[in-house]
Amino acid sequence: MVTIREVAERAGVSLGTVSRVLNNHPSVRPAVRAKVNVAIQDLGYVPNPAAQSLRSARTRTIGLIVPDLLSSMTVELVRGVEDAVRPLGYALLVAESRFDPAHEAIHITNLLDRRVDGLLISPLESVSAVERAVTPSGIPTVLIQLRQPRRELPSAFVDEGPAIRSAVAELVAAGHRRVAFVHSAARVAGGRHRRELFRGTMAEHGITEGDELDGVFSDAEGCRRLVIELLRRPNRPTALVVGVHQFVPAALRAIREAGLEVGRDLSVIAFGDSEWARSMSPALSAIFVDQREHAEGAVDLLMRVMSGDRSGPMSIRSESVFIRRESCQPPRVEVAA
C-alpha cells in the first residue's frame, strides 16, 4: 500500500507537507502543492482512513437509524441523507431498527462503538430510551421524522397539521362521517399523535363519532384482521385512514377480503406515498412528506451540532401535504348515526 511517506519522497518534501496538502491547509506554496498532487496522482495514493481516524479522532462517518427500509419514503430519506452528507466528505452507515426497540438499542451501541462523528435517528416509541443511550457518549445526535420537536435532543420534525386539515376537510365535504383510523401499536413515534391530530380536526368539523372505529395492530396480519373486523361491523366506516405506509398493502388485502372495493365502497387515505400507491387502481390518496428536504434539514442541523454551534434553533420543521387521488370518493350510502 502506498503511504504518505512515499508520496513525500517522490515529491521531494516532508510528510507534514503532504499531509497539509491533503487537508487543504492554506499555508502551502502553490508550486509545492502542485508537485505533491502530481506525486499523489502518479502513485495512486489514497489516504488510509484508519490512520486518519486514529490520529484525528474523527471517522468522517455518520450513522443513520431508520425503522424500516421496506418503505419507499424511508429509502428516499436515506438517499436524501446520503446525498447531503457525501459532498461534506462523510460516509453513511445505515441501520434498520425494524420496529424493534432492542434492535434500535443494539444499533445505537454499535454505531457509537464505531465512533461515528454524528448520529441521525428516527426513533421508535421511546425517545427517552434513545436519549439515555446516546447522551453519555456525547456524540452529536439529531432525531428525525418526528411529529413534534423534542427538548431532549435536537430534532427534525414534520408538522402534519396542515395535511391532516385538508384531508379531513376533503372527507367531510364529500359527506363522510364514519371514518376509521388504524395505526401500528406505539411502534413508530407519531402513530398515536397522528390519530389525535386527526380526531381533533374531525371534532373541529363537528364530527365527534368515530372513536370506536379506531384501532391499533402490531404487524401486517394484525392490520388485516383489524380492518376486516371494522368492515364487517353492521355500521361500518365509509372511509379508512391508514397511519403507517408499510401496512397499506395489508389493509388493501383486508378490504378486498371483506368484499369491498376501494373508492366505490370505501375511501382510503394513506400516510406516506409510493410508486405503488400512485400507480394502483384506483390510485391512493396520500399524506406526503418531501423526505429529501427533511433529510437536508436534518443534516444541516446535525452539522451545526457537530461543529458545536449552539446559536441557531435546535429543531427544524417540514410540512406534509395531502394529495387527493381516486381512492377518495363520496360515500355511496349515507349511514345514519
Place this chain on the structure above:
Amino acid sequence: MVTIREVAERAGVSLGTVSRVLNNHPSVRPAVRAKVNVAIQDLGYVPNPAAQSLRSARTRTIGLIVPDLLSSMTVELVRGVEDAVRPLGYALLVAESRFDPAHEAIHITNLLDRRVDGLLISPLESVSAVERAVTPSGIPTVLIQLRQPRRELPSAFVDEGPAIRSAVAELVAAGHRRVAFVHSAARVAGGRHRRELFRGTMAEHGITEGDELDGVFSDAEGCRRLVIELLRRPNRPTALVVGVHQFVPAALRAIREAGLEVGRDLSVIAFGDSEWARSMSPALSAIFVDQREHAEGAVDLLMRVMSGDRSGPMSIRSESVFIRRESCQPPRVEVAA
C-alpha cells in the same frame, strides 16, 4: 476515552495480555482472562476500531453495492447480507448504484478507498467494468444476483430456468400465445438474459411469434409509454411479463390508462415479488427468489475467498420459483395469428 492501557493497569496485566483477551487468543490463563474481562466491564472499555484497523490492516467492514433500494427484494437481500455478516463481526456499508454505471464506479472506488475487507456487488450491465475496477486492489469480491456464473469473479447466481419454465407452461396451457416481455434497457445484468430464456422456453412450446412484442425502456415513464403502445396495437398481447420489479407500478398504470384490466383483459407476470404485488387486486403472479438464502450463499462464498480458500467452487446457485396468482387468467378472446 478509555484505552487498552487503562484496562491493563486496572487488571494488573500488560497491554499485550488485554489484547490477547480481546482477540480470544487461546494462550491466556482463564483466571487472567476473567480478571481482564472484569476490568473491561468496570471501565466500559470499547476497542477503538481505527486503531485496530490501522494495526491489523483489516477494517472488519464489508461493502455491498445494489442497484436500487426501492425494491423490496433488494431490501431483503441487504437484510440477508447484514444478518449473515454481523455475527461474523463485520459491519456492512451499503451503496446504491441507482442503475447508473457512473455511480457504480464511484461506489466501488469509495469502498475500496475505505479499505473494506470484502465486496459484494450486484453489477449493472458491465461485469467487465466491475472486474477492472476491483481487480487491481486485490480486495476479495463476489458478484451477486447474477443470472449465470461468471469466470471473471466469484459469483452467486440465480437460475431462473425452472421458474420461467413453469410460468411459460402455465401461460401456454391457459391458451396464451401472444405474450409481451418488457425489461429495462441493459441496466441490470439479467434483463436480456431473462428475455432470451423466456423466448427460448416459449419456442420449446412451439410458440415462435411474439418477438415483435418485446421491448426495452430506460425509466418508469419509458416503461409506461412502451406498455401503452403495445396494448394499443390492433393485435395486442394477451399477457405481459415485466422483467424488472421496480417498473411494475408503471406497467400497471399503463394498463389502466389503456383501458384494460389486469387478469380479465391481460394476464401479468412480474419478475420479483413484494408485499404490494401480493396484496393488490388482482394479486400479481411472480417469479420469486429467496433473497435471504441467496445472500447467505454469497456471504459464505465471500468469506471463503477472503480466507484465501480456493478449494471449493467459485460460484453458488439459487433457484427462483413461479408463484401463480390471480393476475394470470386464460385470455378472453383468442386472437388469431
Place this chain on the structure above:
DNA sequence: CTGAAAGCGCTAACAG
C-alpha cells in the same frame, strides 16, 4: 503463558 517493545499511517504542534 505473559511482558516489553516496535511500529501501523497519519496529524498537529513546534521549530526553524
Place this chain on the structure above:
DNA sequence: CTGTTAGCGCTTTCAG
C-alpha cells in the same frame, strides 16, 4: 512556508 517529531490505540513479534 516547510521540516521534524511525538504520539493516536492497538496487534504482534520476540524474549523470558
